[in-house]
Amino acid sequence: MNKKAQIQMTENVIILFIFFILLIFAIVFFTRIQTGKQEIKISEDIQNRGLQIAQSISTLPELRCTKKAVTVLGCYDEANALALQSLVEQNNDYYFDQFSYSTISINEIFPEVREPIVIYDNKKANFTSLIPTQLPMLLCDFTESTEKGACSFAILNINVYS
Amino acid sequence: MFTHKKAQIEMIGLAIIVILLALGMFFIAKFSLSSDTGNEVQQGKQQQISTQFLNTLMSTKAGCVGSSATFTGLLQEYVSESTNLECEGGLETYFRTSVKSIFNQTLDVWQYKYNLTITFPPQANKDPISEGPGCARYDNSKTQYFFIPTDYPKSIVLELRLC
Numbered sequence: 001m002n003k004k005a006q007i008q009m010t011e012n013v014i015i016l017f018i019f020f021i022l023l024i025f026a027i028v029f030f031t032r033i034q035t036g037k038q039e040i041k042i043s044e045d046i047q048n049r050g051l052q053i054a055q056s057i058s059t060l061p062e063l064r065c066t067k068k069a070v071t072v073l074g075c076y077d078e079a080n081a082l083a084l085q086s087l088v089e090q091n092n093d094y095y096f097d098q099f100s101y102s103t104i105s106i107n108e109i110f111p112e113v114r115e116p117i118v119i120y121d122n123k124k125a126n127f128t129s130l131i132p133t134q135l136p137m138l139l140c141d142f143t144e145s146t147e148k149g150a151c152s153f154a155i156l157n158i159n160v161y162s
Numbered sequence: 163m164f165t166h167k168k169a170q171i172e173m174i175g176l177a178i179i180v181i182l183l184a185l186g187m188f189f190i191a192k193f194s195l196s197s198d199t200g201n202e203v204q205q206g207k208q209q210q211i212s213t214q215f216l217n218t219l220m221s222t223k224a225g226c227v228g229s230s231a232t233f234t235g236l237l238q239e240y241v242s243e244s245t246n247l248e249c250e251g252g253l254e255t256y257f258r259t260s261v262k263s264i265f266n267q268t269l270d271v272w273q274y275k276y277n278l279t280i281t282f283p284p285q286a287n288k289d290p291i292s293e294g295p296g297c298a299r300y301d302n303s304k305t306q307y308f309f310i311p312t313d314y315p316k317s318i319v320l321e322l323r324l325c
Contacts, residue, residue, distance in 0.1 A: 026186070044203045051207060074217055109267045110260065111225030134272060135211060136218040150230050153222040153264055 042162070043131065050133030050160045053099055057156065058137075062087065063119075065140050075138035075151060081106055084119045095120060101127070101161040108139055110153040127161035134158075205302070211274070212306040212324040219264065220308055220320070224249065226256065233257065234310050241286045241312050254291070261293055269294075269324070275301065277323045283316035301325035 057063065058074075062084050065072040088095050101124035108114040139154035224236045226249040231239070239246060240253040249256035261278065269276050277296045282288040297303050303325035310318040 029190075047203045047207065051203075051210065054210075074214075074221070110264050111223060113267075133207070134268075136215045136268060138218050138221055150223045151221055151232070153218055155268060 043129070046129065046131040046160050046162050047133065049100075050102075050131055050158045053102060053104065053158050053160070054133060054135050054156060056098055057104065057158075065138075065142065067142060072140070075140045076106065076154075076156075078117075078139050078141045079143065081117050081119055081139070085117070088120050092122075096122060103157075103159040103161075105157045106137070106139060106154050107157060108152045108154045112152070116157070124161035129162050131160050131162075132157065133160070205304070208274075208304045208324055211269075211272075212304045212322055215268070215324075216306050216308045216320060216322050219261070220310070224256075224260065226250075233260075237280070237310055237318050238312060241282055241288065241314070241318060258291065258293065265294065275325045277321075279321045279323075281319045281321075283312055283314040283318070285314045285316070286312070297323055297325035 063076045063080050065075040065077045065080075099120050099122065101122055102120065103118065103123065104120040105116040105118045107116045135156045135158075137154050137156045138151045140151040220234045221232055224231050224233050224247075226236065226247045229247055231247055236247060236249065236253060236257055240257070247253065251259065265276070265278075275295055275297050277292065277294040280291040282290065303323050305321060305323045308320040308322075310320070312318055
């Protein structure tokens, strides 16, 4: 009788052992899934941040194209972009609220490839990830004596650090 | 009687194990399938790029000799067969080369698949222009249109499919 009880006890212990092993597997599995989802969420948030910055730049009065006091939609003024560089240096705190840790530049690619105009550069020290966002945009030169201004095909590059 | 009861209990135990395994499999399937579905941010970005790309392209200065005409003006000239614009290699060749160069520096680098199709009014007797590697039939894509008015009753239609 004693022997039978011992066997039953061993059986119970083995069942409990297997149960806990399965439980540990399940916990590890769910933790991994949650970590993966969290990483995807963080990456999506940073990408969203890039798009938000792109949206706020497109409505920035400092960069907007105007011809005879009328705003031309969907373009950035080259002269304003160059002027914004020094404005950002003087008012870093103001622009940090809008762009936080990021680098924003405009690369003209057609008809000519030119040096990029860096309008904001604030890299985060020891950043762990960098998410780039690129959008096509018009860069217009209103100093040329054409009716609409001569516009080039450019890329708005936004690198968001986290 | 005693063995009969024990067998029943063992059967219930087995049934519980099967139910637990089925539940486990269900959760595994659910999590692994849901992780890949629909990246909204990516789709939003794709939409924004396709919209901005066409609008930007068609307002860009084409760079033809001694003219500030845009690509919109270039295509209008191409359809009307007038000879006001002087572009290297002719209007169609110049347009194709320029657009290819822009694609090479943008969508190709950003690793998007795309297809730009331009159709002209039937009265113009021009073959459609198509550029880009194209999308597979079931690719998740965003399509953007741009219309250019002409002297004919119909417009030039640009269709950019990004995937």
